[in-house]
Amino acid sequence: MKRAWKADWALMIGPHTRQYVLALLWTGTIAFLMTALNPLATRLIFDVAVAQKRLDWLVGIAAASLIVFSLLRWWDFQCGQYQQRLTNRLSADLTQRMVAGYFRLPPASVAKHSDGYFVARTMSEVENTVTPAVSAGVQLLRAVMILVTAVVTVLILSWQLTSVLLIITPALLLLARHFAARLHQDANDVQENTAAQQEVHSAAIGSYRTVRMFGFEGLALQQLMRSVDRRLDAVYTLGYRSGKYGTLSRITLSIAELLVLMLGGYAVMTTSLTLGSLMAYMTAYWMAVSAVQTLIDLLPDVQILRSNIWRLADMLDQADEVQPPLPIPAPGQAITWQNAAFGQGEVPTLTGVNLDVPSGSRVLIRGANGAGKSTLALTALSLLPLRQGSVSRVKDVSGLVEPVVFPALPLKDLTTQFDGHDVQAMAEPLGLLPLMNARYDELSLGQRKKFALMMTLLKPAELYVFDEPLANLDDATQVQALEMIMEHTQGKTVLAIMHDSANVLSKFDIVAEVVAGSLEVEIRPEGSRRMGPVDAVMAPLMA
Numbered sequence: 001m002k003r004a005w006k007a008d009w010a011l012m013i014g015p016h017t018r019q020y021v022l023a024l025l026w027t028g029t030i031a032f033l034m035t036a037l038n039p040l041a042t043r044l045i046f047d048v049a050v051a052q053k054r055l056d057w058l059v060g061i062a063a064a065s066l067i068v069f070s071l072l073r074w075w076d077f078q079c080g081q082y083q084q085r086l087t088n089r090l091s092a093d094l095t096q097r098m099v100a101g102y103f104r105l106p107p108a109s110v111a112k113h114s115d116g117y118f119v120a121r122t123m124s125e126v127e128n129t130v131t132p133a134v135s136a137g138v139q140l141l142r143a144v145m146i147l148v149t150a151v152v153t154v155l156i157l158s159w160q161l162t163s164v165l166l167i168i169t170p171a172l173l174l175l176a177r178h179f180a181a182r183l184h185q186d187a188n189d190v191q192e193n194t195a196a197q198q199e200v201h202s203a204a205i206g207s208y209r210t211v212r213m214f215g216f217e218g219l220a221l222q223q224l225m226r227s228v229d230r231r232l233d234a235v236y237t238l239g240y241r242s243g244k245y246g247t248l249s250r251i252t253l254s255i256a257e258l259l260v261l262m263l264g265g266y267a268v269m270t271t272s273l274t275l276g277s278l279m280a281y282m283t284a285y286w287m288a289v290s291a292v293q294t295l296i297d298l299l300p301d302v303q304i305l306r307s308n309i310w311r312l313a314d315m316l317d318q319a320d321e322v323q324p325p326l327p328i329p330a331p332g333q334a335i336t337w338q339n340a341a342f343g344q345g346e347v348p349t350l351t352g353v354n355l356d357v358p359s360g361s362r363v364l365i366r367g368a369n370g371a372g373k374s375t376l377a378l379t380a381l382s383l384l385p386l387r388q389g390s391v392s393r394v395k396d397v398s399g400l401v402e403p404v405v406f407p408a409l410p411l412k413d414l415t416t417q418f419d420g421h422d423v424q425a426m427a428e429p430l431g432l433l434p435l436m437n438a439r440y441d442e443l444s445l446g447q448r449k450k451f452a453l454m455m456t457l458l459k460p461a462e463l464y465v466f467d468e469p470l471a472n473l474d475d476a477t478q479v480q481a482l483e484m485i486m487e488h489t490q491g492k493t494v495l496a497i498m499h500d501s502a503n504v505l506s507k508f509d510i511v512a513e514v515v516a517g518s519l520e521v522e523i524r525p526e527g528s529r530r531m532g533p534v535d536a537v538m539a540p541l542m543a
């Protein structure tokens with residue numbers, strides 16, 4: 001992917017362009033004044049005060065310089081504070097856009113990684129991009145201003161000496177060109193490996209209880225250290241390449257420095273170059289050289305910065321990709337899978353799935369652990385893309401698939417989108433009313449289950465999907481919850497995954513059995529007709 005500078009600017013600075021330009025102008029002005037005044041003061045001291053042996057002038061010029069430079073330094077400090085405030089604003093703004101982008105990502109992208117990876121992408125990568133975006137921009141402008149002012153100054157003082165500095169420029173540019181693309185790729189590798197480590201890191205830290213109970217320290221650490229090594233290798237490569245580029249560039253610059261020193265000495269010996277002019281020349285010259293060194297050091301930083309910006313942009317682009325609308329099933333059908341294959345791991349869990357679920361029917365999905373029931377439910381909710389075939393379904397769907405995690409907010413905040421009376425009517429029989437002020441992450445497993453059930457039922461839909469809706473509920477609540485499901489989904493289509501289903505069988509019209517890679521379907525309550533695997537099509541059977 002190649003991106004224009006303009007697009008990078010729009011992503012990083014966009015809404016804050018005015019403030020950013022102000023920070024640049026502020027810095028640029030200070031850099032210009034410091035660079036222009038420094039050789040001037042040196043020349044005044046030597047060519048005026050020293051040459052005429054006037055101590056009072058010497059002290060006066062030195063004192064005036066001190067006051068001017070102190071004021072400039074104080075102004076520079078204020079500029080730094082302004083930049084910090086700007087950085088904070090950019091950081092908050094970009095974090096918001098990235099997390100909002102994460103929530104818009106297609107399920108296919110999210111399914112590839114777990115939470116830790118996306119925490120890195122939306123938090124650490126934002127931090128690693130915003131701070132350099134402000135500081136690199138400011139440093140770049142400062143260095144350019146110093147370089148331009150210093151080069152003009154030395155040109156005025158002696159164009160012959162300055163031409164040496166300019167001759168060396170093409171060599172420096174060639175080096176920069178040679179290293180730029182590699183540094184960009186190295187920076188990308190560092191970020192990707194950092195996100196991968198964060199993924200493993202969160203899983204290891206999150207397994208605290210099992211590590212303590214079963215002594216998994218060794219195993220957890222081994223896995224973690226593999227990802228740490230990969231990240232550190234990438235960091236080393238980036239550092240190695242940046243260092244190599246810096247060293248080669250500095251050697252080139254040293255050659256220029258040596259030539260200027262020799263030629264400067266020669267000019268004093270053979271021409272009318274004054275001591276004051278030479279001192280002023282050297283002051284401006286060293287400023288130019290240190291500006292070039294800053295620019296040399298900035299090249300890797302700019303490559304890292306652009307690589308980071310491109311990663312952020314890539315994620316936002318994925319988030320904004322227009323998803324094709326889900327096809328609508330044939331009339332009378334709520335959801336249809338056609339020759340579908342899907343899975344959450346490397347290999348598809350179910351293949352050749354053909355299933356028509358008639359509108360208004362209640363389907364019980366059974367099967368052994370790991371058979372693919374939850375995976376099937378994920379495809380019904382459009383949370384997992386198919387590898388092959390198609391799925392079409394009615395538009396309005398409600399449902400949750402384990403593991404269910406709501407944001408760590410008070411329950412009352414999570415339910416504000418629904419009518420208050422409906423919430424109260426549903427929360428009361430489930431015993432959730434006293435918990436409405438509690439945060440979701442403070443609930444017990446059973447309470448979380450009840451809340452998930454309530455939320456699923458509160459959302460108006462044509463198709464409802466439940467993954468083990470009665471698990472973790474006490475006996476009395478199980479009866480109540482099943483009643484509520486049946487009552488609130490009257491006339492709607494229901495897909496329910498349940499293991500311990502003997503007692504609830506009578507409530508369902510159809511039983512879909514997920515067996516080793518395929519699907520069998522049975523019609524209830526007669527239970528006499530059992531379809532063969534894979535090509536089970538319910539619609540004709542129901543007719």
Ligand SMILES: Nc1ncnc2c1ncn2[C@@H]1O[C@H](COP(=O)(O)OP(=O)(O)OP(=O)(O)O)[C@@H](O)[C@H]1O
Nearest residue numbers: 344345346349367368369370371372373374375376
């Ligand atoms: N996040 C994941 N990443 C990779 N593979 C996964 C993931 N989740 C599940 N799988 C795999 O997909 C297969 C089906 O899992 P699924 O959760 O759909 O089974 P299930 O029938 O719902 O099982 P259970 O009754 O135990 O909940 C399993 O073999 C499992 O290893």
